[in-house]
Amino acid sequence: MKKIGVGLLGIGVIGSEVATVLKDRQDIISKEVGAEVYLKRIKVLEKDLERPVVRNFDRSIFTTSDDEFFNDDDIQIIIELIGGEHPAYDYQKKALESGRHVVTANKEVLGKHLIELLDIANEKEVTLNYEASVGGGMPLIAPLSRDLILNNVNSLYAIINGTTNYILTKMTESNQSFEETLKDAQRLGFAEANPVKDIDGWDATYKLAILTDLAFRTVVNPDDIYREGITNLHSIDFDFAKKMGYSIKLLSIAKQVRDKLELRVHPTFIPEINPLSNVNEVFNAAIINGDLTGDVTLIGKGAGPAPTSSSVVGDVIKAAKVINSGSFLPVVVHHEHKPLLSIDDIITKYYIHVTGTRDDLTAEINRSRIKALKIMQEGSECAILTDLTRESMLRSFVSALKEKYKVHNIIRVED
Amino acid sequence: MKKIGVGLLGIGVIGSEVATVLKDRQDIISKEVGAEVYLKRIKVLEKDLERPVVRNFDRSIFTTSDDEFFNDDDIQIIIELIGGEHPAYDYQKKALESGRHVVTANKEVLGKHLIELLDIANEKEVTLNYEASVGGGMPLIAPLSRDLILNNVNSLYAIINGTTNYILTKMTESNQSFEETLKDAQRLGFAEANPVKDIDGWDATYKLAILTDLAFRTVVNPDDIYREGITNLHSIDFDFAKKMGYSIKLLSIAKQVRDKLELRVHPTFIPEINPLSNVNEVFNAAIINGDLTGDVTLIGKGAGPAPTSSSVVGDVIKAAKVINSGSFLPVVVHHEHKPLLSIDDIITKYYIHVTGTRDDLTAEINRSRIKALKIMQEGSECAILTDLTRESMLRSFVSALKEKYKVHNIIRVED
Numbered sequence: 046m047k048k049i050g051v052g053l054l055g056i057g058v059i060g061s062e063v064a065t066v067l068k069d070r071q072d073i074i075s076k077e078v079g080a081e082v083y084l085k086r087i088k089v090l091e092k093d094l095e096r097p098v099v100r101n102f103d104r105s106i107f108t109t110s111d112d113e114f115f116n117d118d119d120i121q122i123i124i125e126l127i128g129g130e131h132p133a134y135d136y137q138k139k140a141l142e143s144g145r146h147v148v149t150a151n152k153e154v155l156g157k158h159l160i161e162l163l164d165i166a167n168e169k170e171v172t173l174n175y176e177a178s179v180g181g182g183m184p185l186i187a188p189l190s191r192d193l194i195l196n197n198v199n200s201l202y203a204i205i206n207g208t209t210n211y212i213l214t215k216m217t218e219s220n221q222s223f224e225e226t227l228k229d230a231q232r233l234g235f236a237e238a239n240p241v242k243d244i245d246g247w248d249a250t251y252k253l254a255i256l257t258d259l260a261f262r263t264v265v266n267p268d269d270i271y272r273e274g275i276t277n278l279h280s281i282d283f284d285f286a287k288k289m290g291y292s293i294k295l296l297s298i299a300k301q302v303r304d305k306l307e308l309r310v311h312p313t314f315i316p317e318i319n320p321l322s323n324v325n326e327v328f329n330a331a332i333i334n335g336d337l338t339g340d341v342t343l344i345g346k347g348a349g350p351a352p353t354s355s356s357v358v359g360d361v362i363k364a365a366k367v368i369n370s371g372s373f374l375p376v377v378v379h380h381e382h383k384p385l386l387s388i389d390d391i392i393t394k395y396y397i398h399v400t401g402t403r404d405d406l407t408a409e410i411n412r413s414r415i416k417a418l419k420i421m422q423e424g425s426e427c428a429i430l431t432d433l434t435r436e437s438m439l440r441s442f443v444s445a446l447k448e449k450y451k452v453h454n455i456i457r458v459e460d
Numbered sequence: 461m462k463k464i465g466v467g468l469l470g471i472g473v474i475g476s477e478v479a480t481v482l483k484d485r486q487d488i489i490s491k492e493v494g495a496e497v498y499l500k501r502i503k504v505l506e507k508d509l510e511r512p513v514v515r516n517f518d519r520s521i522f523t524t525s526d527d528e529f530f531n532d533d534d535i536q537i538i539i540e541l542i543g544g545e546h547p548a549y550d551y552q553k554k555a556l557e558s559g560r561h562v563v564t565a566n567k568e569v570l571g572k573h574l575i576e577l578l579d580i581a582n583e584k585e586v587t588l589n590y591e592a593s594v595g596g597g598m599p600l601i602a603p604l605s606r607d608l609i610l611n612n613v614n615s616l617y618a619i620i621n622g623t624t625n626y627i628l629t630k631m632t633e634s635n636q637s638f639e640e641t642l643k644d645a646q647r648l649g650f651a652e653a654n655p656v657k658d659i660d661g662w663d664a665t666y667k668l669a670i671l672t673d674l675a676f677r678t679v680v681n682p683d684d685i686y687r688e689g690i691t692n693l694h695s696i697d698f699d700f701a702k703k704m705g706y707s708i709k710l711l712s713i714a715k716q717v718r719d720k721l722e723l724r725v726h727p728t729f730i731p732e733i734n735p736l737s738n739v740n741e742v743f744n745a746a747i748i749n750g751d752l753t754g755d756v757t758l759i760g761k762g763a764g765p766a767p768t769s770s771s772v773v774g775d776v777i778k779a780a781k782v783i784n785s786g787s788f789l790p791v792v793v794h795h796e797h798k799p800l801l802s803i804d805d806i807i808t809k810y811y812i813h814v815t816g817t818r819d820d821l822t823a824e825i826n827r828s829r830i831k832a833l834k835i836m837q838e839g840s841e842c843a844i845l846t847d848l849t850r851e852s853m854l855r856s857f858v859s860a861l862k863e864k865y866k867v868h869n870i871i872r873v874e875d
Contacts, residue, residue, distance in 0.1 A: 066752070070610055076792055077609055176607065182753035184599075184607035192591065192599035194492055195485055195773050320735060320759070337481070337770035338597035344735070344757035355752035358610050372787025377491055 049078070049365045050085035050119035052145075054136055055126040059150060059357070060087075061098040062350030063124060066358050068102070074358070078365040082122075088114040115143060122364045124357060125149040134158055141165045141173065146364035150177035150357055153242075156251025156267045159258055160378060167375040172367055174360035179205055179252040180329045182352025183345025189259045189333060196335025198260040200300040202459070205252045207327040207348035208243035209275050209295040211235040213312075214325040217292060220280040235327065235348075245274035246295060246310045253297040253310055260299060260333065261306055263383040271388040273311035282398060282454055285428040286314055288421060289396075292322040296459065305386040314396050314458040320344070389437040394418070394458035397429040397443065400451040409449075415442045430458065464493070464780050465500035465534035467560075469551055470541040474565060474772070475502075476513040477765030478539060481773050483517070489773070493780040497537075503529040530558060537779045539772060540564040549573055556580045556588065561779035565592035565772055568657075571666025571682045574673055575793060582790040587782055589775035594620055594667040595744045597767025598760025604674045604748065611750025613675040615715040617874070620667045622742035622763035623658035624690050624710040626650040628727075629740040632707060635695040650742065650763075660689035661710060661725045668712040668725055675714060675748065676721055678798040686803040688726035697813060697869055700843040701729055703836060704811075707737040711874065720801040729811050729873040735759070804852040809833070809873035812844040812858065815866040824864075830857045845873065 053064055067074070067084045074082045087107050093099070094107060108114055123140040125147060127133040134154045140147050142165060149155070155162070155178050166173040176186045204210055208230065215226045227244065230236035242248050247267075254267045275295055286293050296313040299306065315322040320342055324330040329347025334340050346352040367373055399406060403422040406429060410417045416432040431439065439455070446452055468479055482489070482499045489497045502522050508514070509522060523529055538555040540562060542548040549569045555562050557580060564570070570577070570593050581588040591601045619625055623645065630641045642659065645651035657663050662682075669682045690710055701708050711728040714721065730737040735757055739745040744762025749755050761767040782788055814821060818837040821844060825832045831847040846854065854870070861867055 066610065073610060079789055182750075183756055184603040187607050188599040188603060191778070192602050192774050193770065194777060195481065195488060195770050320738070323735070335597075335770065337766045339761050339767060340759075341598055342757070342759040344755075344759075346754050351752045352754060355608065355610050355750065359607050362609060363606070366789055367787075370785075370787035370789045372782075372785035374494055374781055374785045 046075070047080035047369055049080050049082045049121050049368055050117070051082060051361060052085055052114055052117065052120035052123045053087045053126065054123065055128070056087055056089045056093045056096060056098065057126065058350050059353050060126040061096070062354040063126060063357050064098070064102065066354045067361070070358070074362055074365070077362050078369050080365060080369040082361065082365045085119050086114055086117055115139060120145060121368055122146045122148060122361055124361065125151055126357070127151070128153070130154055130157065137162060138165065141169055141171060144169050144171055146171045146174070146368065148174045148357055148360040148364060150175070150353055152178040152248060152251040152255060156254040159255060160264050160380065163376060163378045167378065170373045172364050174364055175255070176360050177353050177356035179255055180331065180343070180345060181207070181347040181349065182355045183329055183343055183347065185331055185343055186259065188343065189256065193333065193335050193338060193341065196337045198301070199334045199336060201256060201260050201298070201331060201333050202321060203253070203256065203297045203329070203331040204294050204321055204324050205297055205329050205331070205347060206243055206249040206295055207329060208236045208240060209249070210324070210328065210347070211326050212244070213275060213293055213295065216278065216280065217283050217287070220283070222280060223276060223278055244276055246272045249295055249297045249310045253299060253308060256297070256331070257299050257306070257308060258379055261301065261383060262379045263306065263381055264379055265308065265382070265385070269385055271309040271311070275312050277454060278312055279454065281426060282456065284423070285396065285398065285421060289419060289428070289430060290317050291315060291458070292317060293456070294321060294324070296321070298459070302386050304384065306383050307386040307391055309388065309391070312456055314456055316460040319460070391436050392433050393436070394433055394460070395431045395439050396456045396458055397431070397452060398454040399427045399429065399446065400425055400453070401427050403427060409446060413442050413445070414438060461490070462495040462784060464495050464497045464536050464783055465532070466497060466776060467500055467529060467532065467535035467538045468502045468541065469539065470543070471502055471504045471508045471511060471513065472541065473765050474768050475541040476511070477769040478541060478772050479513070479517065481769045482776070485773070489777055489780070492777050493784050495780060495784040497776065497780045500534050501529055501532055530554060535560060536783055537561045537563060537776055539776065540566060541772070542566070543568070545569055545572065552577060553580065556584055556586060559584050559586055561586045561589070561783065563589045563772055563775040563779060565590070565768055567593045567663060567666040567670060571669040574670060575679050575795065578791060578793045582793065585788045587779050589779055590670070591775050592768050592771035594670055595746065595758070595760060596622070596762040596764065597770045598744055598758055598762060600746055600758055601674065603756070603758065604671065608748065608750050608753060608756065611752045613716070614749045614751060616671060616675050616713070616746060616748050617736060618668070618671065618712045618744070618746040619709050619736055619739050620712055620744050620746070620762060621658055621664040621710055622744060623651045623655060624664070625739070625743065626741050627659070628690060628708055628710065631693065631695065632698050632702070635698070637695060638691060638693055659691055661687045664710055664712045664725045668714060668723060671712070672714050672721070672723060673794055676716065676798060677794045678721065678796055679794055680723065680797070680800070684800055686724040686726070690727050692869060693727055694869065696841060697871065699838070700811065700813065700836060704834060704843070704845060705732050706730060706873070707732060708871065709736060709739070711736070713874070717801050719799065721798050722801040722806055724803065724806070727871050729871055731875040734875065806851050807848050808851070809848055809875070810846045810854050811871045811873055812846070812867065813869040814842050814844065814861065815840055815868070816842050818842060824861060828857050828860070829853060
């Protein structure tokens with residue numbers, strides 16, 4: 046039986062689980078692939094050697110040397126689970142250039158460098174596999190890039206950041222402040238010590254860039270995606286949301302609007318009847334609207350070692366099959382940059398939280414070109430729910446409003 | 461550029477759409493495959509030649525002759541869209557034995573003959589592709605057999621028959637009888653002239669057999685799956701369900717219970733908080749609980765020409781890639797028959813509709829070993845909601861009850 050060696054970069058929480066699954070489920074893996082897939086080497090940092098998980102493996106498979114790792118010709122598949130842009134990107138590039146298949150869960154590297162890495166993979170006739178980079182244990186990359194490939198995607202709505210979804214779920218249940226909730230999440234391991242990339246929406250933005258490439262066959266730079274984090278949400282926003290029949294989620298949105306692509310990541314009011322509004326805690330979800338299929342909804346755990354290792358090792362099987370069947374087909378790489386719609390030109394509904402009375406604000410609305418669907422007053426605070434409005438027009442209305450009232454928050458509404 | 465010929469068997473509603481998609485989206489297909497995939501021949505019945513769709517294609521690709529079709533060496537992929545067991549099964553077998561890759565949406569043939577056909581495919585080094593056989597346009601076969609392959613599946617709950625789900629949705633909305641609703645569904649094209657296979661649960665049972673093979677790595681004969689159709693549901697059942705916070709769905713259930721497999725297809729009370737309870741009309745859904753991933757939920761349109769053709773032609777691309785890359789890996793075929801749990805031994809909750817008063821039935825319950833969670837009276841009619849009960853015990857309770865009361869219906873409850 047042919048033997049296929051796997052090299053693992055990183056032995057953190059996810060890496061440890063992946064190594065364990067590779068070892069414990071070798072029978073399933075080898076049966077599927079028709080070859081013996083085994084963990085040949087794990088590249089770690091000196092300090093990682095103290096981790097308890099290390100004791101579960103033959104000490105000899107660990108190395109702290111890049112050269113020893115990359116010069117090991119038995120390694121045909123390299124799993125990168127370091128995270129962050131560098132050195133992860135450099136390792137992936139080096140792995141592909143040396144003719145190794147790559148499996149990764151790294152959304153930052155792929156959000157920024159997917160196209161370049163796919164080109165290298167095609168040139169070297171190896172595969173780049175990244176199911177775990179978006180949606181954790183939920184199959185999303187594969188269904189989108191393969192099962193739904195014939196569809197022209199009209200829109201994609203996704204909850205793809207577990208940390209923020211956990212925080213928003215807790216803020217909905219309690220009436221804790223964002224700061225308190227974040228502290229709890231960190232204590233419970235649902236948020237990192239440095240949570241900036243999650244709470245500022247970067248993580249969800251990198252992932253949206255990856256999904257956009259697959260769904261809309263276009264390159265997109267994460268910096269060009271409109272992005273808002275969840276740090277400006279207050280418990281009163283959740284109160285108003287609940288009273289109006291909405292929940293608040295950090296939504297990643299991609300839509301084809303005539304000849305332009307509308308891309309945005311921000312907190313969003315979602316009506317309770319929408320399946321996304323009941324996706325809580327660390328669950329992720331995506332609704333893909335294809336022109337043939339109509340809505341396809343996927344929901345699953347977007348984080349955690351076990352779900353993520355299901356996708357990572359699943360990708361190892363796919364790469365190993367390509368190796369064992371001695372076959373390779375280049376993937377279609379999209380180099381075109383489709384034009385993006387400016388955030389000023391999007392048309393949606395808005396929630397506005399203002400200090401003021403219902404009567405005064407009704408008068409302001411009537412004097413403006415904005416149409417309100419609902420104006421709700423709670424004590425001295427008011428919530429305005431607008432009808433569909435062009436963002437630029439909404440902004441000028443709000444700046445006028447600010448001359449007389451304290452405007453606390455503006456949140457887009459999808460229904 | 462290499463050319464790969466496709467042969468299509470059947471030009472019904474689905475076949476017409478598939479032929480159209482193959483023609484209209486040839487650019488996407490060829491780009492993905494890296495070869496020119498084209499529709500070489502369509503085998504039809506004499507009468508089909510009158511269909512308007514025929515005029516959209518070069519007359520010369522149509523044939524009514526089996527020999528002309530199967531002797532055409534340009535055909536490397538055969539799509540079977542005839543439906544029913546015969547001659548579809550014979551055609552699929554002939555296609556595989558002649559070294560053609562097969563793509564099909566035929567759940568009856570696969571529900572009954574999947575293992576035999578997969579063995580032939582492996583022997584002939586071709587692929588059998590059947591994404592469209594379950595869930596229409598919703599990716600389900602591929603995620604289950606590929607993306608989630610590392611998981612040991614604990615349970616699978618699915619709504620996989622569009623016709624019955626459409627009827628149940630309408631019976632929930634109106635208080636029409638089953639018979640009236642079925643007539644409407646037939647008039648609107650959501651139910652066939654002969655709807656027996658749908659309304660008696662056969663279709664959902666064939667599909668469950670296919671999913672069970674993938675999820676639990678076992679052969680199962682559809683005749684061994686406990687099955688109840690929806691013909692015995694009355695509007696009063698829907699009234700009681702709504703009042704108790706449930707909806708009624710035809711659910712296909714597969715669970716690992718210790719060393720046995722629990723398989724059943726029947727109308728089921730599902731609590732409104734369960735995502736499956738809001739899957740309406742022709743939408744299908746599946747909740748797969750994997751030991752690594754936890755719950756993975758998939759929702760999409762389970763019927764209709766466009767969604768189905770998305771899956772069928774998606775499979776054509778997969779087969780064409782295997783041909784173009786000159787690669788083939790045998791699939792793992794499961795020949796083991798895992799033991800099934802008898803329906804008498806399942807443990808679940810039950811709804812019982814009885815003519816009688818709340819007081820009388822409470823007395824009966826108290827005299828029995830059954831525990832009731834709720835007893836609701838509407839006029840002369842009563843609904844009992846039991847706690848978890850072994851089916852054999854429930855049956856003896858009901859037969860005792862029948863000596864004194866009119867028992868109209870018993871429906872299992874999942875929550």
